[in-house]
Amino acid sequence: MGTADDGIGELSLELLHALGAEAEDRRAIDAIVGRLPALALDVLAEMHLVAVGAVIVGQLHQREIRKLRARSVQLKVIVSPEDVLQLAALDGQPRVKFSVAYEGGTLGADVAAKSVRKAQSTIRTVGVENTFVMLQGKLGRGEILEADLVAQPKTPPNSPAGQVVMP
Numbered sequence: 001m002g003t004a005d006d007g008i009g010e011l012s013l014e015l016l017h018a019l020g021a022e023a024e025d026r027r028a029i030d031a032i033v034g035r036l037p038a039l040a041l042d043v044l045a046e047m048h049l050v051a052v053g054a055v056i057v058g059q060l061h062q063r064e065i066r067k068l069r070a071r072s073v074q075l076k077v078i079v080s081p082e083d084v085l086q087l088a089a090l091d092g093q094p095r096v097k098f099s100v101a102y103e104g105g106t107l108g109a110d111v112a113a114k115s116v117r118k119a120q121s122t123i124r125t126v127g128v129e130n131t132f133v134m135l136q137g138k139l140g141r142g143e144i145l146e147a148d149l150v151a152q153p154k155t156p157p158n159s160p161a162g163q164v165v166m167p
Helices: 008-019 028-038 047-065 080-087 113-126
Strands: 076-078 093-101 103-113 130-137 143-153
Touching: 028 113, 076 080, 076 093, 076 143, 080 113, 080 143, 093 113, 103 113, 103 130, 113 130, 113 143
Parallel strands: 103 143
Antiparallel strands: 076 130, 093 103, 130 143
16 A cells, blocks of 8 residues: 555646646655554554654754765964974975875865965064964865965954054
8 A cells, every 4th residue: 555546746747847836755654654664653552663763864864964065175274373383384486285184084285375474464463362263175085175275463352443552
């Protein structure tokens, strides 16, 4: 036994297609309706079997709804200004390679030397304690792709937005 075959389902699908709408996914409902005659449960005496049937249907919907595809994962990592000052970014050197250690492992990064020198200049001008440094890019397999290093002066809590007190 399955769903009722009265022809209305086919007519409904034709109307939905004509309106440009999508049909409802009834697989979970059809799965329960098809099993009801075989179960013939005394609901009060066998409530645990009703709950098992509901879990199976719930899992079917979770698999369909919760799977999303992403083109990329954007990554923003706050790094220590002291560590950025330790990076060697010589003039004429195009790229600087380093790794970022975190609690779950390490990620490799390859950044333009110009952005490292610019971040180091900001840190030296404003001071280590007054600088916010962030590494941003796309998450790859064990590395940060299209990485860039950004250093900005922190705004003191009592100063108007956009005004930074230089030491």
